[in-house]
Amino acid sequence: MRIAAHPGLYDVEADPPTLSGTTCMRCGRVYFPPMAIGCEACGASEAQLRPTPLAARGTIHALAQVHLHHGRPPAPFTIAEIQLDAGPLIRATLARDEEDPQITDSVSAIWIVTGTGDDGNEIVEPAFTTAPPATETADEAARNGGNS
Amino acid sequence: MSTLGQLRRVRVVGVGLHPYQRPSDTPYTRLGVHAIRAALADAGLEWKQIQAAYTGTATTSMGMSRLMYRHLGATGIPMTQVENASASGSSAFRQACIEVAAGLVDVAIAVGVDKPLNVTMPQRAAGLRDLADGRVVPFTHFALLASRYMHDHGTTPEQIAAVAVKNSRNGALNPNAQRRKPRTLREVLAPPHISGALTRLQCCPVGEGAAAVIVASDEAINRLGLDSDRSVTVLSSVARSEAVYDGENFDAALTRETTAQALDEASVTAADLDVVELHDAFTVEELLYIEAMGLCKPGQAAPLLQAGEFDIGGRVAVSASGGLLAMGHPIGPTGVGQIVEITTQLRGEAKERQHPRARTALAHMVGVGAVCVVHILRKE
Ligand SMILES: [Zn+2]
Numbered sequence: 001m002r003i004a005a006h007p008g009l010y011d012v013e014a015d016p017p018t019l020s021g022t023t024c025m026r027c028g029r030v031y032f033p034p035m036a037i038g039c040e041a042c043g044a045s046e047a048q049l050r051p052t053p054l055a056a057r058g059t060i061h062a063l064a065q066v067h068l069h070h071g072r073p074p075a076p077f078t079i080a081e082i083q084l085d086a087g088p089l090i091r092a093t094l095a096r097d098e099e100d101p102q103i104t105d106s107v108s109a110i111w112i113v114t115g116t117g118d119d120g121n122e123i124v125e126p127a128f129t130t131a132p133p134a135t136e137t138a139d140e141a142a143r144n145g146g147n148s
Numbered sequence: 149m150s151t152l153g154q155l156r157r158v159r160v161v162g163v164g165l166h167p168y169q170r171p172s173d174t175p176y177t178r179l180g181v182h183a184i185r186a187a188l189a190d191a192g193l194e195w196k197q198i199q200a201a202y203t204g205t206a207t208t209s210m211g212m213s214r215l216m217y218r219h220l221g222a223t224g225i226p227m228t229q230v231e232n233a234s235a236s237g238s239s240a241f242r243q244a245c246i247e248v249a250a251g252l253v254d255v256a257i258a259v260g261v262d263k264p265l266n267v268t269m270p271q272r273a274a275g276l277r278d279l280a281d282g283r284v285v286p287f288t289h290f291a292l293l294a295s296r297y298m299h300d301h302g303t304t305p306e307q308i309a310a311v312a313v314k315n316s317r318n319g320a321l322n323p324n325a326q327r328r329k330p331r332t333l334r335e336v337l338a339p340p341h342i343s344g345a346l347t348r349l350q351c352c353p354v355g356e357g358a359a360a361v362i363v364a365s366d367e368a369i370n371r372l373g374l375d376s377d378r379s380v381t382v383l384s385s386v387a388r389s390e391a392v393y394d395g396e397n398f399d400a401a402l403t404r405e406t407t408a409q410a411l412d413e414a415s416v417t418a419a420d421l422d423v424v425e426l427h428d429a430f431t432v433e434e435l436l437y438i439e440a441m442g443l444c445k446p447g448q449a450a451p452l453l454q455a456g457e458f459d460i461g462g463r464v465a466v467s468a469s470g471g472l473l474a475m476g477h478p479i480g481p482t483g484v485g486q487i488v489e490i491t492t493q494l495r496g497e498a499k500e501r502q503h504p505r506a507r508t509a510l511a512h513m514v515g516v517g518a519v520c521v522v523h524i525l526r527k528e
Contacts, residue, residue, distance in 0.1 A: 006277055019279075029392075033278050041392045062299075064291035064344035071282060079280055081292050091280040091292075103299045126279065 003117045005125040009033060011053065017109040017126035021054040021088065030054070030087040056109030056126050058084040063094075063103060073114075082107060082128060095129040105130045151413040152385045155249035159379040160525065161364045162191025163488040168326040168357035168476035171264055176208050176356070180216040180261040183358035183481075187257065191362045192374055195220035198362065199253035201227045204240030204260040205480035207267050216261065233515030234427065235387075236260065237359065238483030242385045242521060244363050254368035258487075261358040262480035270517070286516075287351050290430035291344025293397055297432055298345070301447035305345040309336040310453055311431040312350050312474075315467045318460060319474025321500040324485075326353050326476030350431040352472040359484035361491070380494045383414035383508075383524045390518040399433070402520045403440040403512065410522035411442075416508055418442035421464050421524075423493045423509035425486035428471040437512065438466060465503035468493060483521065486511035494527040 002012040011018045021032040026044035032054055037046055062081040069075040078094040078101065094101055095110060109126035117123055152158070164186025166179045180203075188195060203213045213227035232239040237260030244256040271278075278284075284292075294308055313333050319325040336349045369376055386409045393401040411417060418441055426441075428434040435449040443464060444452050452458065458466035469475045469489040472482060490509035492498045511523045 006279060006281060009277060009279060033276065062292040062296040064288050064295055066283065066288050066291075066343045067341040068287075068343065069283065073283075077283070079284055079288055079292065081296075091278060091284055093280060093283060103295065 001121045002111070002124045003121050005114050005123050010056070010126055012124060014053070015111075017056045017111055019054040019056050019084075019090075019126070021052045021086065022049050023052040024048055025050055032084065032088040032090050054084060054086040054088070056084075056128070058082045058086075058090075058107060060101060060103050060105045060107055061089060063101060080107070080128060093127050095127040098129055101130055152245060152249050153383055153413055156251055157366055158245045158248045158363050158382045159366070159369065160361055160382065160487065160491045161369060161374050161379050162187040162189075162193060162360075162362035163491050164188070164190055164360045165324045165485060165488055166358040167324040168355055168478050168481065168485070170326070170353075170355045172356065174356070176212065176261050176263050176358075177216040177219060179263075179356060179358040180259055180360075181219050183261070183360040184217075184220060184257065184259060187360035187362050193255070193362060193372065196223050197372060198223075198255055198257050199225055200244065200247050200256040201225060202240040202243045202256070202258045203227065203229045203480070204232075204237035204258065204484055205229055205262050206231050206233055206236045207262050207264050207479050209266065216259075232519055232521070233517055234429070234477070234479060235483055235513040235515035235519050235521045236480045237485065238511065238513040238521035238523065239387065241361055241484055241487055241523065242387060244361070245382050245385050248363050248365050251365075255362065255364045255372075257360060257362045258484055259358065259360045260481035260484035262478050263356040264354055264479070287346055287430060288343040290432055291342075291346050293399065293436065294345045294430075294432035296397070297436065301450070303435070303447075303450045306333060306337065307450035307454065308345055308431050308435065309333055309347070309350060310450070311428065311434045312336045314453065314459060315428060315434075315471040315473040316349070318468050318501060319470025322470050322475055324357075325470045325474050326355050326357075327470065327474045345432075346430060350473070352429045352477040355476050355478050357476065357478040357481045357485070359481040359488050361484055361487045378495050380491045380525050381528050383416070383526050384410045385523050386410040386413060387519065387521045389520075397436075398518055399514055400436045400440040402518055403437050403514060404442075406520040406522045407441045407510070407512065410510070410524050414524040414526075416524065420508050421510050422506040423465045423468055423490055423503050424512070425467060425469060425471065425489055425510070426512040427514045428467050428473050429477055431473065434466065434471070441510070441512070460501055460503050465493070465506070468498065468501050468503055483511070483513045486513070487523065487525070490525055494525060
């Protein structure tokens with residue numbers, strides 16, 4: 001069992017990570033983070049907003065290495081805007097060992113371990129990388145990401 | 149539906165400031181009253197002649213207006229706090245203009261005052277979560293924009309930093325600015341690095357201060373014997389909020405829409421603007437907004453800035469006050485302080501900072517949410 005660092009934003013059982021998005025059944029707009037209450041684009045009610053798993057895969061749109069940060073994770077770390085293949089432009093953290101990422105690079109998510117829960121289960125979150133090891137098992141990916 | 153310009157004419161008749169400064173023990177009441185007394189003296193008005201007060205504030209306290217205004221003598225006038233993030237002061241000024249234009253009162257004051265005591269974020273209140281939760285504060289939001297701007301236009305980090313060099317030069321001439329040292333490019337680029345291309349001197353200081361602007365109808369100017377020659381007309385006042393934009397970044401898109409509407413309502417073009425105060429909280433924003441306002445073509449702001457077009461004495465003076473980067477960004481006061489600066493410029497009273505032959509000027513703020521407020525003023 002893995003525990004999500006951000007409950008409700010992704011499916012911890014999926015490998016590779018899958019993001020928990022929303023699709024508006026009235027206007028077709030796809031959201032991540034998920035949209036509740038009503039659609040920002042067309043005002044459709046919550047009944048029209050359907051959970052939609054989104055592949056955590058896309059292209060780097062913008063990048064910033066953060067040098068000043070109070071709290072976790074300790075700086076420096078890199079935040080990217082990622083244009084998901086599934087539509088939304090999202091913000092996420094790049095994997096720590098990412099070397100020289102560039103705007104327009106293709107990226108996809110791996111699991112990284114950010115801590116251990118009270119029950120000994122790993123707390124995970126997705127981080128994006130330009131070179132995901134395609135054949136790696138989830139546990140290996142999590143270990144590699146977490147140790148970097 | 150009417151635009152502001154189609155209603156009764158509104159003119160700025162008095163402006164005042166308390167210098168922007170690092171947070172201190174001075175209570176907001178004292179900061180605000182200092183600016184209000186300066187604006188009253190500038191206008192030649194007494195407090196009892198003010199008929200409505202709007203207070204732009206975002207980080208101090210609820211219900212804070214009367215505790216401040218009472219020190220001028222309690223007259224029982226309506227008082228309203230206006231919170232609109234960084235655009236709080238601009239929005240307070242807009243409300244004062246609307247009330248005079250509508251004919252509800254003849255003389256109104258907009259006061260911006262804040263101390264960074266109580267800074268809150270709406271996402272937390274809304275219970276929203278994000279993969280980058282807590283990791284993307286405003287400087288990283290704008291560092292991301294800077295990376296994309298450099299990618300799209302081939303702009304260098306040095307060209308972005310040049311905005312802070314120019315604005316520090318202007319701020320050094322402004323006795324009310326929080327940062328009063330002219331900085332070289334080397335100093336601006338020096339550590340500490342904050343996020344992406346942004347260094348400390350490319351991020352605005354958030355401190356405390358106050359700004360006050362009094363607006364009046366023509367009838368009041370005549371009746372009260374105010375100096376019409378020093379008054380400045382509010383040509384247009386436009387506020388918008390973020391819509392759904394595909395691809396284009398929302399800060400630039402919202403600025404483009406709001407400015408276009410303000411120019412249209414004022415019956416002027418971007419080429420008519422002599423002085424522009426804009427939301428340069430981070431260096432890259434000045435380049436983005438110069439382009440979004442139509443002051444130059446996309447991708448041209450950096451080379452034109454280097455060529456001196458946006459200097460005092462250039463084609464159009466941008467951030468002649470020093471902008472948020474040098475004058476400072478105490479939040480509530482900022483948008484009102486922009487009106488103080490452009491009024492002073494249009495009156496020809498800006499001394500060493502004076503942009504020659506300033507006739508038409510624009511003030512622009514964006515605020516998280518996102519909102520945008522633009523005013524255009526003219527010396528007739
Ligand atoms: Zn919809």
